[in-house]
Amino acid sequence: MSREQEAVARARKAFQTGRSKPIEYRIQQLKNLQRMFTERQKVISDAMKKDLNKSEVGTQLYETMGLEGEINLALKKVKEWAAPRPVEKNLLTLSDTVYIQPEPLGVVLIIGAWNYPWAVTIQPLIGAIAAGNAAVVKPSEVCVHTAKVMESLLPLYIDKELYPVVTGGIPETQELLRQRFDHIFYTGNSAVGKVIMEAAAKHLTPVTLELGGKSPCYIDKNCDISIACRRVAWGKYTNCGQTCIAPDYILCDPSIQDRVIAEVKKSIQDFYTDNPKTCPDYGRIINQRHFKRIMALMEDSTIAVGGDNDESDCYIAPTVLRDVKPEAKVMQEEIFGPLLPIIPISSLDEAIKFINKGEKPLALYVFTPDDKIINKMKNETSSGGLLANDCLVHYSVSSLPFGGVGNSGMGCYHGRFSFDQLSHLRSCLIKQLKMEGVNNMRYPPHTPKKLGWARFFILNSVDLGWAGRMALLAVLAVVAAVVIQNYLL
Amino acid sequence: MERQAVNRAKEAFLSGRTRPLEFRLQQLHALQRMITEKETEICTSLKQDINRYDTPLLELIGIENEISLAIEKLTQWAAPRQVDRNILTVSDEVYVQPEPLGVVLIIGAWNYPWAVTLQPLVGAIAAGNAAVVKPSELSEYSSLLLRALLPRYLDKDLYPVVTGGVSETQELLRLRFDHIFYTGSSTVGKVVMEAAARHLTPVTLELGGKSPCYIDKNCDIRIACRRITWGKFVNCGQTCIAPDYILCEPCIQGRVVECIRQTLLEFYGADPKCSPDYGRIINQRHFSRIMSLMEGYTPVIGGQTDASQRYIAPTVLKDVPPHSRLMQEEIFGPLLPIVAVSDMDDAIRFVNEREKPLALYIFCSDKKATKKMIEETTSGGVTVNDVMMHYTLSSLPFGGVGQSGMGCYHGKHTFDQLSHQRACLIRSLGMESVNLSRYPPQDLFYFLSLSNIQLFRDIFTT
Numbered sequence: 019m020s021r022e023q024e025a026v027a028r029a030r031k032a033f034q035t036g037r038s039k040p041i042e043y044r045i046q047q048l049k050n051l052q053r054m055f056t057e058r059q060k061v062i063s064d065a066m067k068k069d070l071n072k073s074e075v076g077t078q079l080y081e082t083m084g085l086e087g088e089i090n091l092a093l094k095k096v097k098e099w100a101a102p103r104p105v106e107k108n109l110l111t112l113s114d115t116v117y118i119q120p121e122p123l124g125v126v127l128i129i130g131a132w133n134y135p136w137a138v139t140i141q142p143l144i145g146a147i148a149a150g151n152a153a154v155v156k157p158s159e160v161c162v163h164t165a166k167v168m169e170s171l172l173p174l175y176i177d178k179e180l181y182p183v184v185t186g187g188i189p190e191t192q193e194l195l196r197q198r199f200d201h202i203f204y205t206g207n208s209a210v211g212k213v214i215m216e217a218a219a220k221h222l223t224p225v226t227l228e229l230g231g232k233s234p235c236y237i238d239k240n241c242d243i244s245i246a247c248r249r250v251a252w253g254k255y256t257n258c259g260q261t262c263i264a265p266d267y268i269l270c271d272p273s274i275q276d277r278v279i280a281e282v283k284k285s286i287q288d289f290y291t292d293n294p295k296t297c298p299d300y301g302r303i304i305n306q307r308h309f310k311r312i313m314a315l316m317e318d319s320t321i322a323v324g325g326d327n328d329e330s331d332c333y334i335a336p337t338v339l340r341d342v343k344p345e346a347k348v349m350q351e352e353i354f355g356p357l358l359p360i361i362p363i364s365s366l367d368e369a370i371k372f373i374n375k376g377e378k379p380l381a382l383y384v385f386t387p388d389d390k391i392i393n394k395m396k397n398e399t400s401s402g403g404l405l406a407n408d409c410l411v412h413y414s415v416s417s418l419p420f421g422g423v424g425n426s427g428m429g430c431y432h433g434r435f436s437f438d439q440l441s442h443l444r445s446c447l448i449k450q451l452k453m454e455g456v457n458n459m460r461y462p463p464h465t466p467k468k469l470g471w472a473r474f475f476i477l478n479s480v481d482l483g484w485a486g487r488m489a490l491l492a493v494l495a496v497v498a499a500v501v502i503q504n505y506l507l
Numbered sequence: 508m509e510r511q512a513v514n515r516a517k518e519a520f521l522s523g524r525t526r527p528l529e530f531r532l533q534q535l536h537a538l539q540r541m542i543t544e545k546e547t548e549i550c551t552s553l554k555q556d557i558n559r560y561d562t563p564l565l566e567l568i569g570i571e572n573e574i575s576l577a578i579e580k581l582t583q584w585a586a587p588r589q590v591d592r593n594i595l596t597v598s599d600e601v602y603v604q605p606e607p608l609g610v611v612l613i614i615g616a617w618n619y620p621w622a623v624t625l626q627p628l629v630g631a632i633a634a635g636n637a638a639v640v641k642p643s644e645l646s647e648y649s650s651l652l653l654r655a656l657l658p659r660y661l662d663k664d665l666y667p668v669v670t671g672g673v674s675e676t677q678e679l680l681r682l683r684f685d686h687i688f689y690t691g692s693s694t695v696g697k698v699v700m701e702a703a704a705r706h707l708t709p710v711t712l713e714l715g716g717k718s719p720c721y722i723d724k725n726c727d728i729r730i731a732c733r734r735i736t737w738g739k740f741v742n743c744g745q746t747c748i749a750p751d752y753i754l755c756e757p758c759i760q761g762r763v764v765e766c767i768r769q770t771l772l773e774f775y776g777a778d779p780k781c782s783p784d785y786g787r788i789i790n791q792r793h794f795s796r797i798m799s800l801m802e803g804y805t806p807v808i809g810g811q812t813d814a815s816q817r818y819i820a821p822t823v824l825k826d827v828p829p830h831s832r833l834m835q836e837e838i839f840g841p842l843l844p845i846v847a848v849s850d851m852d853d854a855i856r857f858v859n860e861r862e863k864p865l866a867l868y869i870f871c872s873d874k875k876a877t878k879k880m881i882e883e884t885t886s887g888g889v890t891v892n893d894v895m896m897h898y899t900l901s902s903l904p905f906g907g908v909g910q911s912g913m914g915c916y917h918g919k920h921t922f923d924q925l926s927h928q929r930a931c932l933i934r935s936l937g938m939e940s941v942n943l944s945r946y947p948p949q950d951l952f953y954f955l956s957l958s959n960i961q962l963f964r965d966i967f968t969t
Contacts, residue, residue, distance in 0.1 A: 075949040105902035116900060121885050123908070200909065208707060215704035219697050222714070224913040227707070242936045252946055289947040299947035385936070392933060397526070400606055403930035408942075411932065415601060417590035418930035423608070424685065428709040430928070443915070445888035445903035446881065447896055451727040451872060457893075461737055462774040462784035473568055 022193040025182040026154055029125050032179040033152040039122060041097055047147050047176050048096075051140070052089045054175040055082050061171070062136065065163035069132070070257065071302040080257065081136040084414060088141055091416055091433055092148040099148065099437045102446070109474075110456070112494060115448040120441040122150035124200030129191065129214070131205040132160035132304055133260040133354075138205040138228070139168065143181065145436025151201075152180040156194060158206075159187045160304055199223050201440055205262075207352075208425050226429030226439055228262070229422050230352050231379040235265035235409070236369050236395065238386035239274045246385040246407070247281030248288075250358075253383075253409025255286065255336045258301035259356040260308075263381040265409050266353055267342070269369045272362035279338055282358065283323045286336045295333050303332040303355060312355035315348040319359060344372070366391060370398045378402070378424035383409055402426050455498040509678045512667040513639055516610050519664035520637040525607060528581055534632050534661050535581075538625070539574045541660040542567055548656075549621060552648040556620070557742070558787035566622040569899065573626050576901055576918055577633040584633065584922045587931070595941075600933035605926040607635030609685030614676065614699070616690040617645035617789055618745040618839075623690040623713070624653065628666065630921025636686075637665040641679060643691075644672045645789055684708050686925055690747075692837075693910050711914030711924055713747070714907055715837045716864040720750035720894065721854045721880065723871035724759045731870040731892070732766035735843075736774065738868075738894030740821045743786035744841040745793075748866040748888075748895050751838055752827070753845045754854045760825050760845055764807050767843070771808065771821050780811075780818055788817040788840060797840035800833045809841070829857070851876055855883045863887070863909035868894050887911050 019027070037043055055062070062082065063074040072080075102117040126146045130139030139157050146153040155172065157165040169183045184194060195202075195217035204214045205228040218225045237246055253265050270278055286294070294300040303309040309332045316325065316339065324337035334356050342348060342359035349359065363369045373382070382401035384392055392406045402422035405412045412418055413432075421430030431439050459468040524530055542549070546567060553566075577584075587602040611631045615624030624642050631638040640657065642650040654668040669679060680687075680702035689699045690713040703710045722731050738750050755763055775782040788794040794817045801810070801822070809822035819841050827833055827844035834844065848854045851871075858867065867886035871877045877891050887907035888897045897903050898917075906915030916924050 073949060079945070079949065105900070107902070108900055111896070111900055116903065118904065119881070212704050212707055215707065216701055219700035219704055222693060222697055222700065222712070222910055222913070229707070245936045245939050248939070248946070249942070252942075291948075297947070299949050387936060396604065396929075396931065398523075400927060401929065403932070404604075405931075406933040407936050408932070408934045411595070411934075412930055415590075415593065415596055415930075415932060417592070418601065418932065419603060419928055420930065423927040423929070425707055428707070430930075442885060442908040443904055444885065444908070445897045445905065447888070447890045447893070447900065447903065448877070449890065449892040449896065451730045451870070451892050454730050454733065457734065457737075461733075462782065464784050469568075 020193050022184055022186075022190060023197060025184050026125065026194070026197045026199070028179050029152040029154055029182055032177070033122070033125055038147075038152055038177075038180055039150045041100060044096055044147055044150060045093060047181075048089050048093055048144065050175040051144070051147070052086065052093075054171055055086055055089075058171055061167055062164075065161075065167045066135075068163040069135070069161040070260070070304060071300075072257070073298045076257075076299060076301075077136075081134055084137055085140050085144070087414075088144050088416065088433065088436075092144050092437070095434065096148045096437070099434055100150070103443075109494070111447065111449075113450070113453070115446075117446050119444045119446050120149070120438070121444050123440060123442055124151060126151045126153045126440055127194060127197075127199040127202045128153055128155050129202070129204045129206065130155070130157045131262075132158035132164075133257060133262070135161045135164045135168070142203040142205075142226075142431060142436060142440070145431060145440045146203075147176075147181070148437050149440040151440055154194065154199070155181060155183045156191060157183065157185060159185065201225070203429075203431075203440070204228065211427070226421070226431065227427045228420075228429075228431075229380065229425065229427040230262045230354070231377050231422070231426040232266040232349070232352050233263055233379045233381040233383065233401070234369075234373050234376075235268050235383040236366075236373075236385065237268060237270040237274065237278060238366075238384070238388065238391055239271040241385045241387055241407075243274060243277050244281050244284075247278055248285045249408050250383070250385070251282050251285035251289065251336075254358050255289065255300070255356050256410070258303060258334070259358075260301070260304065260354050261410065263403075263410055263413060264354075265358075265381075265383050266379075267349065267359045267361060269361050269363045269372060271364065275340060275360055275362055278360060279322045279340060282338050286323065290336060294335055295328065295331070300336070303334060306332065308332075308355070309334065312353065312357060315351075315353060315355070316357060317347055319343075319346050319348055322360075324356070366394060370395065373399050378422070378426055380422045380426040381405060381412070400424070453495070453498055456494070509669055509671075509675060510682060512669050513610065513679070513682045513684075515664045516637040516639055516667055519662070520607070520609055524662075525632075525635045525637060525665060528585060531632055531635060532578060532581060534666075535574050535578050535629065537660040538629065538632070539571065539578075541656055542570055542574070542625075545652075545656055548652060549649070552652045553620075553646075555648040556617070556646040557745070557789055558785075566619050569622050570625050570629070572901065573629045573918065573921070577629050577922070580919065581633055584919055585635070588928075596932065596934075598935070598938065600931070602931050604929045604931050605634070605923070606929050608925060608927055609636060611636045611638045611925055612679060612684040612687045613638055613640050614687070614689045614691065615640070615642045616747075617643035617649075618742060618747070620646040620649040620653075627688045627690075627711075627916060627921060627925070630916060630925045631688075632661075632666070633922050634925040636925055639679065639684070640666060640668045641676060642668065642670060644670065686710070688914075688916075688925070689713065696912070711906070711916065712912045713905075713914075713916075714865070714910065714912040715747045715839070716862055716907070716911040717751040717834070717837050718748055718864045718866040718868065718886070719854075719858050720753050720868040721848075721851070721858075721870065722753060722755040722759065722763060723851065723869075723873065723876065724756050726870050726872045726892075728759060728762050729766050732763055733770045734893050735868070735870075736767050736770040736821075739843050740771070740774070740785070740841050743788060743819070744843075745786070745789065745839050746895070748898060749839075750843075750866075750868050750894050751864075752834065753843065754848045754857060755845065756850065757847045760847060763845060764823055764825060767823055768808050775821065779820055780813065780816070785821070788819060791817065793840070794819070797838065797842060800836075800838060800840070801842060802832070804831070804833070806842075851880060855880055858884050863907070863911055865907045865911035866890065866895070866897070885909075
């Protein structure tokens with residue numbers, strides 16, 4: 019048996035003992051996870067600095083703080099989330115107990131990404147634990163140091179059979195994908211997303227795919243351009259542009275392009291000083307391969323700001339490209355780097371047409387004070403999420419489902435959505451072995467009269483209070499008696 | 508031809524005419540009219556396909572119900588859904604906006620050809636999508652009738668019907684859709700999902716499996732058997748949620764057999780072949796398949812067959828060994844095996860050793876025992892003390908888990924399944940001071956203030 023097969027088999031065996039099911043156990047594991055972030059902050063930050071040149075504050079701000087929030091939410095709410103959910107009854111089920119029971123799925127595979135390795139690997143894990151599952155955690159091998167830290171830390175805090183960490187590259191991931199899981203949760207790019215779904219299909223395993231795309235950012239000429247550009251610059255250059263929901267490119271009227279460039283330039287200076295290379299808050303490209311990829315994207319466009327780089331350090335300055343053409347290299351794939359192309363566009367309608375020509379993005383940003391423009395943009399486009407007048411922050415609202423549509427992904431998570439996504443919501447109808455008379459209308463031999471009764475009972479849905487239900491129940495009993503007496507005997 | 512239909516549907520969708528709720532309501536009303544006006548023709552098609560006479564009861568009422576519900580609730584379902592705010596978003600608009608996905612492919616099945624094809628269509632229309640409808644070629648008359656009728660009532664560009672067999676379906680699966688809704692077997696389910704993966708198309712798969720039926724020795728066996736008999740032999744066992752096999756203790760096996768025998772007499776008379784209410788097997792291939800499952804076993808009830816009519820009598824077999832062929836695949840026919848188990852724990856073990864079924868049935872008067880069985884097993888859905896009825900309540904999500912499927916539908920669940928729930932956060936360009944702590948340079952002071960906001964956020968998040 020391969021190492022991967024063993025880890026999965028052990029996780030399944032551990033799940034089958036039933037120990038991940040009791041709420042107390044799930045709460046205990048989540049609390050342990052919480053402790054890990056409190057006690058090991060330094061180790062985590064050090065690894066992030068080595069992988070992505072993220073500052074200690076940056077790591078907390080963008081990774082661990084969000085996780086702590088999610089763990090707190092899960093701790094507070096798991097009992098409620100896991101409880102039976104009553105549903106509306108109809109006349110036929112009036113005296114029955116009807117509810118949806120959330121249940122664990124079994125063994126979940128979580129494949130993380132390298133850009134926010136803690137956030138995108140542990141957030142799904144929180145949902146998996148809260149929902150009572152076992153989970154095999156496969157961190158991205160690209161963030162070398164963080165993967166090692168995850169591998170050594172997680173087993174020290176949470177059940178190492180139920181939640182094993184399996185590290186490795188492509189062959190190890192492929193071996194994992196040959197095993198059978200009850201759900202696969204993948205964060206990464208669309209090309210690999212297809213491979214994952216194809217592998218999942220062989221076992222009929224449902225998937226959640228958090229992918230990416232080119233998230234457009236429309237700036238209306240009548241908005242406060244200074245503030246808009248500040249927010250866009252923050253959204254773009256955080257983590258050196260390596261954010262799945264970073265504003266990929268700007269669409270704006272040609273008349274404001276110069277102003278936009280100037281404001282973005284100003285924000286860059288405010289955030290990262292005149293020399294971002296020496297600024298502790300400015301990140302690096304994850305590796306040489308991506309560095310080369312991003313540099314090549316710039317080739318056929320005009321640089322308005324930045325452009326300097328240092329391959330030995332995987333450093334690319336915060337860069338703005340102007341008058342970018344739709345056929346330019348930088349517009350052919352998700353940038354995932356600190357290049358901000360501006361495409362001049364003459365009207366909102368043109369912008370909408372442009373956006374709709376591309377694949378449905380993970381996020382859509384629109385900067386305008388005008389509600390009508392926001393609504394038009396919303397109604398005439400589609401995207402995973404829509405954020406007006408800011409960037410990225412919809413990610414941190416746990417009551418909003420976070421996920422893509424079309425090429426940007428399927429499924430969603432955060433907060434209760436993680437729990438539901440990694441649960442089976444089982445329909446339960448508890449009847450009694452009484453009132454058999456009512457059932458006679460469905461039994462052969464069939465008559466039109468019976469059909470009439472069935473129509474009456476099924477086509478009426480009720481949501482009465484307790485008193486109403488009791489009254490109707492009494493009526494039903496009488497009706498059933500009458501029916502049996504007169505029509506069916 | 509398939510490509511043309513899909514392209515036309517896509518163009519029709521992009522024209523935007525499915526967006527307004529009035530249009531969707533109009534289409535739903537038209538569909539409702541079709542069911543009402545053409546009831547006779549639909550019943551005739553089913554008689555020809557599968558010798559079913561109780562079609563209105565089984566299929567059309569369900570569809571009518573779904574259409575009425577969708578018409579009544581559409582405005583509510585399609586409206587923005589408010590969500591909880593936190594302290595950081597207290598002055599923002601935060602909601603989830605349901606949106607159409609685009610072009611949905613609906614692949615129907617032959618056992619309830621109208622229900623499993625039109626119910627998803629109701630949801631697709633309500634959610635504002637276009638939909639390509641591919642009915643099963645095995646229910647030939649229904650399929651042809653649907654192709655003739657639907658364009659007369661609904662927008663024929665938005666909701667084309669594409670008929671055909673395996674090669675036409677394969678051609679469809681090569682094309683790109685925004686969602687594929689498939690009802691059928693697990694084997695084909697894998698093929699559909701694999702095809703969908705190439706385009707990153709989300710899928711709903713309503714599959715099947717062996718739905719176990721446990722009868723506790725202390726319950727009212729007569730009534731239990733009545734209900735089970737109905738569920739098993741309706742549509743000649745060709746129901747995805749039919750009770751596939753019975754689990755019970757050996758001491759009540761005899762009683763169970765007798766009760767079923769009596770009930771069969773009451774439902775279908777002494778010779779079910781002559782009963783107008785007893786169906787037939789859909790085709791020769793399935794007839795032979797079901798016959799071969801019985802090989803080597805002597806039934807205690809039924810067993811008579813007539814290949815020329817594809818007739819198999821309501822058949823019960825007892826003391827069936829777990830490793831028999833009968834217990835290896837979904838029966839989807841009128842054979843009811845009884846497998847002996849020593850007690851409820853044994854039954855739970857038996858169920859858990861197998862793939863997760865679409866439905867689990869428990870006949871038991873003891874609330875605690877019932878609760879235990881529900882807690883220690885899993886399945887798409889559960890009905891206690893009856894069979895199949897969880898299907899009829901549209902507030903319950905209907906779907907499988909594991910090999911029995913993924914996704915769910917009925918009522919609002921269909922609408923949600925065929926929509927994109929788009930997260931929307933509308934902020935203003937004011938209050939920039941609140942944002943200051945997130946911008947670099949990220950030093951301790953700003954960070955601490957943000958930590959405090961996080962603390963407040965946790966306290967005030969509901």
